[in-house]
Amino acid sequence: MSTDFLNPNEWNDAEHHIEQAHELFDHGHWADALRELQEAININPSNSNWFFNKGLTLDSLGKFQEAIEAYEQAHDLNPNDTEVLNCLAVDYTRIGQYDKAVETFETIEDIDPEYEPSFCNRIITYSEMGLHDKAEEMFYVARQIKEHCPFCYYNIGNSLFSRHEYDRAIWCWQQTKILAPNHPQIHYRIAQAYWAKGNMEKAKENFLEELRKTPGDIDTLLDTGILLLEMNQLESAKEKFNRILEMDERQAQAHHYLGELNQHDGKTSQAIKNYHRALSLNPRQSGSHYRLGECYLKVGQTVNAREHLLEELKYSQDQPQVLLDLGCLLQDVGETTKAMICFEQAIEMIPDDPSGYQNLSLCYYLTGHLDEGIELSTKVLELEPDHVSALHNLAYAHCQKGHFQLAKSYVNRIKEIAPDDQQIRKLSRQVKVLSLCKHVSGPWQKTSSWLKNSFAKKTKTDTADIID
Numbered sequence: 001m002s003t004d005f006l007n008p009n010e011w012n013d014a015e016h017h018i019e020q021a022h023e024l025f026d027h028g029h030w031a032d033a034l035r036e037l038q039e040a041i042n043i044n045p046s047n048s049n050w051f052f053n054k055g056l057t058l059d060s061l062g063k064f065q066e067a068i069e070a071y072e073q074a075h076d077l078n079p080n081d082t083e084v085l086n087c088l089a090v091d092y093t094r095i096g097q098y099d100k101a102v103e104t105f106e107t108i109e110d111i112d113p114e115y116e117p118s119f120c121n122r123i124i125t126y127s128e129m130g131l132h133d134k135a136e137e138m139f140y141v142a143r144q145i146k147e148h149c150p151f152c153y154y155n156i157g158n159s160l161f162s163r164h165e166y167d168r169a170i171w172c173w174q175q176t177k178i179l180a181p182n183h184p185q186i187h188y189r190i191a192q193a194y195w196a197k198g199n200m201e202k203a204k205e206n207f208l209e210e211l212r213k214t215p216g217d218i219d220t221l222l223d224t225g226i227l228l229l230e231m232n233q234l235e236s237a238k239e240k241f242n243r244i245l246e247m248d249e250r251q252a253q254a255h256h257y258l259g260e261l262n263q264h265d266g267k268t269s270q271a272i273k274n275y276h277r278a279l280s281l282n283p284r285q286s287g288s289h290y291r292l293g294e295c296y297l298k299v300g301q302t303v304n305a306r307e308h309l310l311e312e313l314k315y316s317q318d319q320p321q322v323l324l325d326l327g328c329l330l331q332d333v334g335e336t337t338k339a340m341i342c343f344e345q346a347i348e349m350i351p352d353d354p355s356g357y358q359n360l361s362l363c364y365y366l367t368g369h370l371d372e373g374i375e376l377s378t379k380v381l382e383l384e385p386d387h388v389s390a391l392h393n394l395a396y397a398h399c400q401k402g403h404f405q406l407a408k409s410y411v412n413r414i415k416e417i418a419p420d421d422q423q424i425r426k427l428s429r430q431v432k433v434l435s436l437c438k439h440v441s442g443p444w445q446k447t448s449s450w451l452k453n454s455f456a457k458k459t460k461t462d463t464a465d466i467i468d
Contacts, residue, residue: 011044013043014039017037018050021053021057024036025057034054037050037054038054041054047077048078048081051070051077052083052087055068055084055091056087067087071088072088075088080111085104085111086105086117086118089101089118093121102125105121105122114145120149120152122134123142123156123159124155124158132159135156135159136159153175153179154189157169157172157176161189161196166197169189169193170190182213185217185220188206188220188223192223194206195227207223207224207227211224218251221243222240222241224240225241225244225254234264242254252288255278259278260291263291271295272292275288289311290316290326292304292305292308293308293333294329296308297329302334306330312326313326313341320353324342324355327339327343327346328359331362336363340363343357343359344360354379358387360376361376361377370400373397392410394407395410396430399430
């Protein structure tokens with residue numbers, strides 16, 4: 001309907017709805033603003049600005065697909081509006097339609113080659129596509145139009161961070177901070193980069209600065225709490241997780257990490273409650289099933305432990321370090337076959353880490369498959385020639401096979417590299433006894449039976465009591 005056909009009452013009603021929508025939007029009442037905008041559009045569906053404002057409101061509500069529809073309607077009414085096209089391209093990026101986003105940005109460039117946001121925002125699109133060289137190209141093109149744009153520095157910083165170029169990312173984000181001190185989450189992003197670099201103190205400093213600006217930001221509180229856990233500042237970490245729950249009791253991750261703190265303090269029953277609460281809120285909460293397995297094992301509830309460890313296995317098949325730890329616990333509850341699957345999957349993902357081979361070799365030894373165990377222990381030594389546990393196991397395995405000279409060579413190797421090893425004297429004595437008994441059937445059979453339980457313990461990786 002054209003505005004030419006609106007009577008004065010309809011015109012006034014539409015304008016009243018628009019005024020109400022603007023006021024509600026400014027106060028953050030986006031759903032109410034959206035209703036007012038729609039009332040205005042129902043009266044006059046030919047105003048491109050109202051569809052544009054509808055798109056902005058839907059963006060604020062996180063309804064990006066619906067926002068795209070509003071922007072497309074605005075574009076149909078005003079095809080050369082670069083601001084509409086820019087918002088449309090940004091939302092195409094948000095929903096993963098990168099080709100359409102690039103095509104839309106290129107349309108903007110055809111309309112107005114000096115419209116800097118079309119290059120600035122293309123940095124994000126190309127970064128999401130993994131085309132980081134193109135992202136940098138857009139960064140430099142944008143700077144020729146506007147030399148110091150805080151958003152360009154911020155966007156290219158994200159690209160650099162995803163490539164693990166943390167120092168360059170930090171520098172870019174610091175430029176953003178200089179140009180736009182109130183840019184959202186700028187200290188948060190800098191903190192993440194310092195954390196990734198291993199500079200915990202600088203990360204903490206920037207997280208706390210972000211919290212001074214936005215004390216109620218749950219993502220920042222959560223990451224700060226996890227960082228403090230890694231720094232062993234447990235009371236400060238607990239305070240952050242409790243603050244999250246004061247604001248939103250349904251935050252599963254906060255319950256999980258409070259469970260880890262309970263577990264650290266030996267409060268197993270309280271830890272179990274927190275892990276169960278986390279899972280009730282998010283059945284796929286990372287690590288909670290694993291931790292429940294640990295807790296139930298500690299209190300002797302093997303059946304419950306097994307149930308949760310097997311459940312964790314469903315969600316952790318892309319995390320090699322978790323698989324290594326999970327496999328060790330599965331062995332403890334008698335699930336040797338499942339444990340072997342964990343170790344095999346970990347080996348596929350991190351073939352240069354000896355832990356997977358060491359743990360898998362133990363499974364073979366304890367199930368009587370000595371040759372397979374020996375092969376894997378040999379692989380461990382290829383990766384780490386001084387791996388004491390692998391040397392122990394090779395000595396024991398060759399004893400069982402009657403290869404006593406070979407077993408002695410491994411014992412001597414251990415004496416060279418770990419003369420203070422607490423088990424070396426016992427191991428050396430066992431090899432001597434077996435060597436003496438090798439021609440005597442009775443003693444050999446008896447000694448062989450206790451030897452099966454003498455393999456060096458599996459290696460459980462230390463994850464600082466955190467699974468994220």
